Amino acid sequence: MTNAVDFASLLCSRLCHDLLSPVGALNNGIELMADETDPEMRARCLELLAESARASANKLKFFRLAFGAAGGFADQVDTREARQAIDGLFGGDSKILLGWMVEEPSLSKSAIKILLNLALIAGDALVRGGRLDIGAEGSEIVVRAEGPRLVLDSELKDALLGWTSEEALTPRAAAAWLVHQLAKEAGGSVQVSEPSDGVLMFGATLPPR
Template sequence: MAISPVDFASLLCSRLCHDLLSPVGALNNGLELLADETDPEMRARCMELLSESARVSANKLKFYRLAFGAAGGFGERVDAREAQGAIQGLLGDNKRLTLDWAMERTELTKSAIKVLLNLSMIAGDALVRGGRLTIGAEDNDGLTEIVLHAEGPRVVLDPELRATLVDGAPEDAITPRAAAAYLIHAIATDAGGSVVVSEGVDGSILFGATLPSSR
């Protein structure tokens, strides 16, 4: 089932607002504390918190600009290192999460970059107690193959996300939480590609997507 562009834009906006509310709210709280605080040590601590919240907000905006928006320049391909930096900025603060890279391509199509970024966000969220996320992409016979392996002590993928990734929107409306999954499915199927999700015997989850290398 396809959803209207307006409804999908609303879902993405809701997801962005939800994810940015916490760091932006922390900025606001920090400024209020700073205005009333006179102790030098406490003011220094407030400044540290403000700096941290601003950095988190900036990293999320950079990621979403590339994952959801029209970032990446005017060409048809994007430097894969730009995507790697965006993923590192979004997930790198999680000290319980290790990121491994298996990127054989220096450039990917904009469509592949968006799929890679959004799959990384979903896979990172699935590692609820941390673990290891291996991210790879390569070209084979005119196809770009994207593979992410999430392994850890507890790997949980929301059933709605799994269903949306593989089958698209259900008969009832999808939630903002599933907006990224719907975007992945829509990009892959529109390009003539596919998305798969499978579980390993060790409880790990493997995410895969295949798209034409020219789109």
């Protein structure tokens, strides 16, 4: 990867990968509806279609804020938008309990994107569910994942810490690289702990502007 267009392609690939499951479920549900005549089964198909549509919409809202230009032209973004995006992405997953510890009414766009992408990475690491705590105060962002099994791919850790070459980046690590780049451009840094005793910590420090 050598330019912004290539990196945008990686982010798009990640987005498409995450949308494939709920959109595919929508397609399957529509096909079932076309052939199903039993009222109870049709009602169940409608429920599945509604769930898939909701999941697709929630993912799009999250990625629009995490990857895109959501939030308008202002320098600051309302933290309630970030909370709603995270609730939408993880709130329907009964295996993950969310904790929100952000009292700031707004954060910079870069801070919001870092917070969201760290939450995304931490949530993916909770392969058997658990608790996901998100906090921000002043110039510091902290995301804590706790669960019975934590898996953080070395590719993601290397991208977060800037140890990956741009040419070696894959769509899987695009969100992690975005966190690294945003922190670097702001003059800040990213920290990642090793999973220990069922806990994994991510942190980012951004100097005040």
